[in-house]
Amino acid sequence: DAGVTQSPTHLIKTRGQQVTLRCSPKSGHDTVSWYQQALGQGPQFIFQYYEEEERQRGNFPDRFSGHQFPNYSSELNVNALLLGDSALYLCASSTGLAGHAPDTQYFGPGTRLTVL
Amino acid sequence: AQSVTQLGSHVSVSEGALVLLRCNYSSSVPPYLFWYVQYPNQGLQLLLKYTSAATLVKGINGFEAEFKKSETSFHLTKPSAHMSDAAEYFCAVRYSSASKIIFGSGTRLSIRP
Numbered sequence: 001d002a003g004v005t006q007s008p009t010h011l012i013k014t015r016g017q018q019v020t021l022r023c024s025p026k027s028g029h030d031t032v033s034w035y036q037q038a039l040g041q042g043p044q045f046i047f048q049y050y051e052e053e054e055r056q057r058g059n060f061p062d063r064f065s066g067h068q069f070p071n072y073s074s075e076l077n078v079n080a081l082l083l084g085d086s087a088l089y090l091c092a093s094s095t096g097l098a099g100h101a102p103d104t105q106y107f108g109p110g111t112r113l114t115v116l
Numbered sequence: 117a118q119s120v121t122q123l124g125s126h127v128s129v130s131e132g133a134l135v136l137l138r139c140n141y142s143s144s145v146p147p148y149l150f151w152y153v154q155y156p157n158q159g160l161q162l163l164l165k166y167t168s169a170a171t172l173v174k175g176i177n178g179f180e181a182e183f184k185k186s187e188t189s190f191h192l193t194k195p196s197a198h199m200s201d202a203a204e205y206f207c208a209v210r211y212s213s214a215s216k217i218i219f220g221s222g223t224r225l226s227i228r229p
Binding site for chain 1: 150152157158159160161162165206208215216217218219220221222
């Protein structure tokens with residue numbers, strides 16, 4: 001049973017460019033959350049997708065957008081890249097939104113984005 | 117504001133010694149609490165979670181954590197440290213099953229031979 005997978009593993013971009021990161025959730029999971037983890041810090045919540053819609057969003061600008069596909073996989077898009085966008089981007093999958101029991105998010109290995 | 121605080125950005129212990137990593141949360145309502153471990157250049161791995169059942173939670177790799185409502189704490193412990201425990205540890209909180217997870221800033225655990 002494959003866990004959460006992310007691609008690519010590493011990515012180097014220059015300021016002003018656009019980037020797309022991809023995530024496939026763990027089998028049986030239908031909810032995908034994205035996090036940004038800057039060097040030396042804890043992960044910061046970007047947004048969460050469920051049933052192909054953005055359900056929750058953290059304090060990130062509109063340059064950060066996403067999409068969820070019918071097979072539950074997801075993309076994170078970042079436009080007009082800034083140096084400060086350099087970070088490890090983590091994808092986490094889980095089941096449902098308001099379940100009767102707290103779900104546990106399973107994390108992928110992340111995509112390391114470097115903006116030069 | 118909802119938050120989680122990890123005391124100590126870096127903890128160093130000798131191999132075989134007790135590991136204690138501290139975590140406090142801010143809430144009047146007991147939340148869901150988690151500890152994650154992150155090895156270098158890897159994603160997060162769940163160590164254990166508290167979901168309002170037993171207050172003492174046992175996790176993987178010999179770690180456990182105790183939920184203390186009176187102290188709003190969820191400290192992580194391991195009786196005997198192993199070299200392979202060297203990693204970054206994150207405490208996280210979730211205030212409802214539909215809310216986002218909030219992470220602490222992390223504690224880097226080093227193990228001395």
